[in-house]
Every structure is written in structure tokens, then in C-alpha cells.
Amino acid sequence: xxxxxxxxxxxxxxxxxxxxxxxxxxxxxxxxxxxxxxxxxxxxxxxxxxxxxxxxxxxxxxxxxxxxxxxxxxxxxxxxxxxxxxxxxxxxxxxxxxxxxxxxxxxxxxxxxxxxxxxxxxxxxxxxxxxxxxxxxxxxxxxxxxxxxxxxxxxxxxxxxxxxxxxxxxxxxxxxxxxxxxxxxxxxxxxxxxxxxxxxxxxx
Numbered sequence: 001x002x003x004x005x006x007x008x009x010x011x012x013x014x015x016x017x018x019x020x021x022x023x024x025x026x027x028x029x030x031x032x033x034x035x036x037x038x039x040x041x042x043x044x045x046x047x048x049x050x051x052x053x054x055x056x057x058x059x060x061x062x063x064x065x066x067x068x069x070x071x072x073x074x075x076x077x078x079x080x081x082x083x084x085x086x087x088x089x090x091x092x093x094x095x096x097x098x099x100x101x102x103x104x105x106x107x108x109x110x111x112x113x114x115x116x117x118x119x120x121x122x123x124x125x126x127x128x129x130x131x132x133x134x135x136x137x138x139x140x141x142x143x144x145x146x147x148x149x150x151x152x153x154x155x156x157x158x159x160x161x162x163x164x165x166x167x168x169x170x171x172x173x174x175x176x177x178x179x180x181x182x183x184x185x186x187x188x189x190x191x192x193x194x195x196x197x198x199x200x201x202x203x204x
Contacts, residue, residue, distance in 0.1 A: 018071030025064035032057040043149035043196060045141060055100070059092045104128075105135045111168070119173035120144060121195045123153070125165070134158035136165035138178065142195025153188055154178065154201030163203040 035051035066085035069078050105128025114122045121142040128135040136156040142149045153176060157163040164181030171177045176188045189198045
């Protein structure tokens, strides 16, 4: 009798936990879809860091759905959902370990320079590679904390001389100067209030 009572007591708890996992899976799945667009439109650094790549949130959603199915579903339905989640999780891990290093530049920060005149922003230079071609990405971070905004200024591919990024500097709190390997100088102005560049350069 005691064992039966314990089982009956645990069932509502399991179902409650299952519903929580299901809600979390749905929320994470929605975030996986709309997060990158929201990060791009708002420029918020906290969103850019969380949704620069979709695969982490997708993997979390798959794990949460699998846990929810384990607690809520029964019989053949549970087995099928768990099988789909397992295949999806393996596919994500395979993508991260095999394809991702080939498709992604695997950016590494190599320089950071604060804006002059006490402006609360700084420029970041990152380096990566596409197969054998060196890549550079220049971005600006404006503000601090949860309201900090991140904007991409330009991406450069060193496959050609005009794509080699030689120098990045400030010509004022709202103006960036970028110099390529051929000595070409490009000036990019930033919005004084948000730090958003007036244009995004792409030399690929």
C-alpha cells in the first residue's frame, strides 16, 4: 500500500515537471527562430552573444522536448518522440564537430580600441579563416551592461589584396577609419546616439 501511494504521489510531480520542460522547449524553439533576427534589429549585445549561432538553442530545445516526452508521453508515442529527439541531438553534435569548423570562421578577438573623447564605445577586431583565406571582422560595441549594443562594421577576406585589413582606428568618437592592404582608406560614420554604422562593409 505504501509503494502504491508513493507512485501515485510522484505522478503529478512528474507531469508538472514534464509540462515545465515542454514549455521550456517551446520557448527555446521560438527563441531559436526569432532570436537572431531580434538581435540583428536591436543590436543588443546580450542577444548577439546568445543567438550568433542557432545550434546551441536548437540543441537545448531538443533536450527539453525529449525530457518532456519521457515524462508526459506513453507507449509508442514516447518511443517515437525520443527517437526523433535523439537523432536531432546527434545531428546537431555532428554538425558542431564536423561541419561547423569548416563553415564558420571561428572568430578570435585580436584587438580592442576605445573611442576617443570619453565616448562609451569601442571597436573590436576579430580574425578567422575560411579554409586557407584569412578573414577579419570589425564591429563596434556602444554602451555597457544589458543595454550595450553590438554592430558589425565590416567583414574582409584576405584572398585579395584589397581584402586584407591593415589598420583600424578612430578619427573621432563617431568616425572609424579602416585601411586595407593596398592602402585604400575607408571612413565609416557612426550614429552618435546608438553607435550604429551608416553602412556595413563587405570585402569578400
